[in-house]
Amino acid sequence: MDELIKYALKKADEAEVYECSGNALLARNSLSKIETLKREEEWGAGVRVVVGGRAGYSYYNNPAQARNAIDAAVKSARLSHNEGYSLPRKAGYERRDVFDKRVCGIDEEGIVEMLLDTMTGVRRFASPSQGEVGVEVVTVRITNSNGVHHEEQQTRMTAYAAAKRKDVIAQHWEASRKLVENVADIGTRAGETAMNGVGAGKLSHTGKIVIDPEVLGVLIEETVIPAINGENARRGKSPWAQDIGKRVATEKLSILDDPTIPWSVGTTAADDEGVPTQKKVLVENGVLKQFLHNSKSANLAGASNTGxxxxxxxxxxxxISSTNTVISATEREDVFEGRGAYIKELMGYHNINGVTGDFALDVVHGFMFKDGEAIKPFRGSLLVGNVFSIIKDCALHEKDEHRGDFIGPAIAFNGRVVSK
Amino acid sequence: MLDELRAALSVKGAEFIEARAASVWTNDVLIRDNEVERVKSGNSTAYGVRVLVKGSWGFAAGNDMNRMRDIAEAAVKLAKAGGRDALKTELAEAEAKQDRIKTKVRKHPLDVALEDKVKALKELAGYGRISKKILTVDAQYIDAYGVNAYVNSEGAAIQQEPVNAFLLFSAYSKGEELFRANDRVAGHYGVEVLEGKEGFVENVSKNALLLLKSKLPPKGEMPVVIDPKMAGVFAHEAIGHACEADSVINQRSILEKKIGMQVGSEHVTIIDDATIPKFFGSYHYDAEGVPAQKKILVEKGVLKQFLHNRETAKRLGTRSTGNARSQSPTEFPLVRMSNTFFDKGDRSIEELLEGMGRGVFVSGMKGGVTEPNTGYFQFAAEYGHLIENGEKTAPLRDITLVGNIVKTLKNVEALGKEWSGGHPGFCGKAGQSVPVSDGGPHIRIGKVLVGG
Incomplete structure (x- = not known):
């Protein structure tokens, strides 16, 4: 790789090579049969060069094309706008928990067995509709002419089960950088939700609404994450563009971007530019503190690069991407006290207006509850609200859940569900 | 490329073997505001081998062509691992085609210098800055060309040289709130995709300005007129997905056991046609080497057929309709649509609006979801207008249409005589996205739930 960087420096001021190689294994069922078994190996490289403050890009996955890719990147740089850009500098890295050799050890028979386990779990309460177990090992290597050199080997495992009972389909999933040991439980949870959803009617309700941590995670991802994107903020495309230092959420609530959480899927020691990642408080006790940046947006905004x-x-x-998003609370309560509507699953998330935060989303699984007990299921109704308003006035549950790259509690607010 | 792929066919222990590969070159130019934000060019090659061993599928993929034989062996090993828990598959018969096809375009991306593409896009973006209220504009041009190939153990050998080009344009307007309007052109074009698009770009910015004056729609059940873009989404999302035979077989389609039955009003005819020249969803051969075809899914309201690959065709006792597609050769081919649309009717727009009273005129498409197993749908429009006494009046935003597809298709009252199609998009299914297009005329629906 150093040789390629040397070649690039004959034509460019700076150069970077991002290499990614991976090996993945996946098993998928449809109804009660294994439908797909797949193995994939991949290697590819992205190239970036800087010529007079201008960045140019190329990529290749045939090593014979390496020098052509450098030439293409140089040509691209010459056609681009001069942003006074420079690649990241040499840095030191912390070691993170991202590699579990047990995941590498899973072979064809092993993945089939785990998929069958999820289906066994589903059958406790329902029948299998679809499911998937996947494992992958990825090595990311970043080298640049400013002395950056970082290599990280990461593992990842995902398990998903969809269960069907009568006309109800419910799902559950987990994703981690370490082995997901309880795959049968994933099937069981999907099956249980499907069973509990049978006989659901429509609901109109104004008052207490509790949303599941997974629902909260997606609502945050569709609205708050774009709002704290430094490039969106600089271009005036974020509703929070002018709000640093201002209150954007209830003081009970903080939002963090945390790439250090052991085994979480967003955890990594460096970003894909070779910049060390760091834990950041984005919203602290309701007040907006900072935006997320990569090297380009930080340079243009005059801000520090957050990795x-x-x-x-x-x-x-x-x-610009978030790593793991954490919702933390200074004050918590049992949000399932009293009477309310609990929203377990919504669909159609792309119908959220990411700029204004407005949404009207279809409830796939919901339950009316009273003092912690589910009374009756509902669906075929719309949850109507605004994410930016909800986070200004909500209560946070006692317990957090960790789902993929999101950690946070169920939250409660005053809202409405309308029958369709 | 065909010869490299044939190495996979010599693997032992499988009753059926197929191998696909593609090598694609792309040029990607992004203009933001008045500046060339990013230019990117590159090449990638990938392939996949799929085998059947005692009726079980095994699939393996890679990008090092020298490892073709190893990848084929990995596929055989996977097929064996499924054992007795695997679905047993047989394939419907298909002619083993041998063909070489080269897409002809007016200005091949290789014949135009990158700097000329950048210059043309930058000039075009300038036509979007029609007002001080346009905060910013983004224009993106992408071309993609190369070679792909397919071989199988039945003797098929097909090599194609496709060319595609995309033009995407977004405009952001700012008043008290920030709004975004966008549109795109994509298909089997070369650099000519950039020609004569000044009006297209201006129109996107006009829509962004229109949103500044827009109000939220009235809510509740009412008559609507949907434009060709929203009509296309209905055809694709609501009928097309439910016609995919894998969904039917897996009990995820509301149209299961409904062939020959009335699923819409007599005005409704819906077609999936992969053979329309230039359209984004068109192809010559599908991912199993079966020729592309035109299929009438619904004719005068009656469901006629489903979309098939060779596997689903065998299960349901018919022939493949040439709808096996995958995002790339490294992905498992699934039953997918191509260009899906409503056939046109015989009314003018004035005739559609006549006597409507109060309703909503729905334009453009922002996103949609359907549940193929229940027929439930929810579609978000980019913008629209109130209809009062048969006339378009105040502009509207955040319009959502909600309902059940079969009930809604039965409420289709009339279709316009002007047809617009080839609206490009990427359709997602099981984590794979493939190029498709949709279309139709303006359509009046007697009753739909409007939310927002």
């Missing part, structure tokens, strides 16, 4: 430059694969240029 959030990630690529969606080797063919893509780095953009």
């Amino acid at each position: 959030n430059g990630f690529r969606q694969g080797f063919t893509e240029a780095p953009s």
